[in-house]
Amino acid sequence: MKSLFTILLFCILLGHFNSFAQSTTGNITGKITMVDGQPLASASVTLIELNKNTLTDEQGNYTFNGVAPRTYHLKIQVLAAAEKDLLVKVVAGDTTIVNYQLPKENVQALQEVTIASSVNKFSKKESVYIARLPLKNLENPQVYNSVSKELIQEQMAVDLGSISKNVPGAGIPMIANQGRVTFRSRGFETEPNARNGVAGAAFSSIDPANIERVEAIKGPSATLFGTSVSSSYGGLYNRVTKKPYNGFGGEVAYLGGSWNFNRITWDVNTPVNADKTALFRLNGATSFEKSFQDLGFTNSVSLAPSFSYQITDKLSLLLDVEFGQGKGTSVVRFNPYIGSNKVQSIVDMQFPYNKTFMSNDLAYSTQMLNIFAQLNYKISEKWTSQTIISRARSTINGYITALNGRTDSTIRPQVIVGNTSFIATDLQQNFIGDFKLGTHRNRVVLGLDYYNNSNSFDRVTVNIADVNFIHTPATYRISRFKVDSLSSRGALRIENNGDNTYAVYVSDVFNITDRLLAMASLRVDRYQYKGVYNITTGVTAGGLGAGGIQAGPYGQTALSQKMGLVYEVMKDRVSLFGNYMNGFFNKSGVAADGGHFKPEHANQLEFGVKGDVIDHKLVGTVSYYDIRVQDVLRTDPNDANYSIQDGTQLSKGVEIDLTANPFPGLNIVAGYAYNDSKYTKADASVEGLRPALSGPSKIVNFWISYRLPAGDLQGLGLGFGGNSGNSSYQTNTKTAKVIIPAYTLLDASIFYDQPRYRIGFKVDNLTSEKAWSVRLTPQAPARFIGSMSLKF
Missing domain, CATH: 2.60.40.1120 (Carboxypeptidase-like, regulatory domain)
Structure with a gap:
């Protein structure tokens, strides 16, 4: 009783103390x-x-x-x-x-x-990564598309290929043998090699569980991003990761579907300290799925912790880690037999749509680790320092396969066995200013960039006996035992290679008037290729350069410029823009006269209109571009053992990107891309033709959804969309063509979204239409996915 009385007295005094304190x-x-x-x-x-x-x-x-x-x-x-x-x-x-x-x-x-924002939630265009400056979309003379996490969630997209359906001109994604995904952009192959605006390449599958949004930056963008990130003259894909926020919350979800698809995702966020200046967030996922074909599977797990700390009111730190580990079998990569004067479609070849010709024990395993750290320091009211360290590592072990055509009815399976590793380090120091010269506002970024790339190969290529792919024996099977027994007779590759890039860049956005802005940017890039070290022979060389000539280590310096004008016809509503941008790629090799080659360049001229009207209910961009590639290497007509550097290529077209919210609950995303690409000065076999692997010349994408905004069934919604492209080429020469047919892929979903939970059901490729990527990989028929998530 005495103890109980003491506790009671203490509680009464504590209550009085709290009341007094309050x-x-x-x-x-x-x-x-x-x-x-x-x-x-x-x-x-x-x-x-x-x-x-x-x-x-x-x-x-x-x-x-x-x-x-x-x-x-x-x-x-x-x-x-x-x-x-x-x-x-x-x-x-x-x-x-x-x-x-x-x-x-x-x-x-x-x-x-x-x-x-509840208005047009699929159109969150503002980004600090596109121009490396705090620049609004309507102020930016460059075209970019953004796929938000809200759209990713509504479409129940479980891979980057599904997310890219919303980018005009992306086309059917090409999946490489390690799960790496590649898209098309303005007629060029483009990979998602940027992460939070800097190099974040992953030679493996990238799980979207940690993605806040995907930004498709269009056109050659070497001036601000260099060649280490910009994967093509068509542009680059930037993966913006989820960041910690001030509050406790999260979500756990399960998805299941066709071909034994099972997936669990989690997202947990919490403040670390009482002041809520230190924040932590953990995203992750694990997935398993069998192939729709006779054999094949993928199995993966990813973890993505992130930590932010507002150290002082002027200093902040962001640490972001992305880890992924996977195992799976290679997707079908079919390289048809190319006979002379032959025009053929993949449909007419009778190549089996549902057969892989391999075994489940011929699997590869991958591991990916990306580390990103950013330190922001407010030097003054007008200047900010931004220091970034990014390191990306990918390793691949096991078996990678391809099917090479030998005749119109036979293939020779090929298996690469061994280990491949890629390590990339990117160090950046940016100084960002926002100040006025007289009455004219300037937004400036001055940056220093160091990029190191290091690759190693320890693998052997094994060729298996030819087999008839039309009348394949029922007992046919390529086993791991068979491949291993042949590996001693395969082509061996044991080497290390790497390069260093040193760059400085500056970009200024100058307000001539309140509505007229000019952008001017310049990059100086010094590239040092360290050569290929052959571990077997102990010799360092340049690898096979142009014309098969050993080029040796070399260095090249390149200048890249970017200029743009923006005039806001209606302030913060409609703007007219134009840009002139440059991209480049370093080229190795020696010409017949002993001279070295210079970097290949591409220049883009683009203009169009951007709009954000009717209280953000209609947002869009319409643009026309003209990209001219020069200094392309082509076979020397006087000596086939060498190359000359006078080739040219043209890519021009129109792109339209629209998002609309006509009335509460209804959201529309639509895009159209027309691309006219051709070799304008090239080897005689392809001159004047559209490059193979450039994708369809016309692509349409759309997604329409309606969600009940009020009433007893508030949160119930439906979605419907599709992607369509005309025919394209896997091979396109004057003597041989392999045609990929036109396609129309339709998707539909139904969902019920509530504050504490969400239930969804989706069907991809409703009509089970047969379609192929540029690598002639068959696409899955109708796939059913159901999901349930709990929010807290």
Whole structure:
């Protein structure tokens, strides 16, 4: 009883103490918004006299509790924006509300921010990565498309190929043997090799569980991104990862479907400290699926932890890790027999659609680790320092397969056995300024970039006996035992190679008037190829350069420029734009006269219109581009053992990208891409023709969904969409053509989305239409997927 009385007395005294404390202290709360009223997450708010700091949450809210009565200075700071000091008077027992809206010129922060909006949720275009500056879409003279996580979730996209369906001109993705995915962009092969704006290549499958959005940046973009990230003259794909936010929450989901598809994903976010300046988020997934074909499977697991820390009101740190491990069998890669004067379609070859010709014990395993660290420091109101370290590693072990045509009815299976490793390191230092010269605003980025690439190969290529693919024996099977027994007779590749790139770049966006902006950018790039070290012979050479000549280690210097103009016909609503951009790729080799080659270049001229009208309900871009590639290597007509560097290629076309929200609940995403590509000066066999593997010349994509915005069934929705492309080529020469037929792939979904849970069901390729990628990989027929997620 005495103990019980003591505890009771303590509780009473504690209650009186809390009441006394509450009556003698006060609270400060408020909301930070951008110029358009949208909430601004992750803004730094500091109570200067107490040296207390916090971050705004996803709704832009912040709170300081238990503050002693007096007048304080409240400092609001967003990187790349002018800081704001406000006087706040705290009264005992009261809550003081202090809201703040950023001024017009500071619409976007340098770091990623979360924008909560119910209007046109599929059109979140603002990005700090496209121009490496806080630049709005309507101010940017470059075209880019953005696929948001909301659209990814609604479409139940479980791989990057499904996400890319929403990018105009992407086409059917090409899946490489390690699960790596490649798209088309303006007639060129393009890979998702950028992550948060810097090099983040992964030579394996990339799980989308950690993706906030995918940005398709169009056109040659070497000026700001270099060749280490920009995978083609058509542009690059940037994977923006999910960042920690100020609050506790998360989601766990299960998806199951056709061909024993099973997938679990998780997303957990929490503040680490009481001030909520240290935040942690963990995303991850594990998947298993059998192939729709007779044999084949994939099995993967990914983990993506991220940590952010607002160290002071001027200094912030972001650490982001991406780890993936997988095992699977190679997809079908068919290289048909090419006879002279033959025009044929993959449909007419009678190549089996549902057969792999391999075995499940011929599997590969991959491991991928990407580390990204970014340190932002506010030097002054006008200048910010951004330091970035990115390191990407991919390893591949096991068996990689291909099917090479020998005659019109036979193939020779080929298996690569062994280990391949890729390591890339990217170090960047950017200084970002936002200041005025007179009355003219300047937004400037000055950057230093170091990129190191190191690759190693320890593998052997084995050729298996020919087999008839039309009348294949029922007992036919290529086993692991058979491949291993033949490996001693295969072609051996044991080598290391690598290169270093040193670059400096500068870009300035200059406001001539409030509506007229000019962009000027320049990059100087020094490339040093270290050569190929043959472990067997102990000799370092350049590998086979142009014409099969040993080029040896070499160095090249390249200049890349970017210029653009934007005129906002209707301020913050409609803008006209034009750009002139450059890209380049280093080329090795020696000409017949002993001279070395220079980098290959491409120049793009583009113009169009961007719009964001009817209170953000209609957002879109219409553009015309003309890309001219020069200094292309082609066979020397006087000596087939060498090359000459005078080849040219043309790629021009029109792109349309639209998202619309005509009325509450209805969302529309649509795109159209027309591309006219051809060799304008090349080897006689292909001159004047469309390059093979460039994809269809006309591609359409659309997605329409409706979700009940109110009522008893609020959150119930339907979605329907599709992708269509005309015929294209796997091979296209004047003597031989392999045609890939036109396709139309339709998808549909139904879902019920509630604050605490979500249920969905989707069918991909409703009509089970047969379609092929540019590598002649058959695409899956109708696939059913159901999902259930719990939110907390």
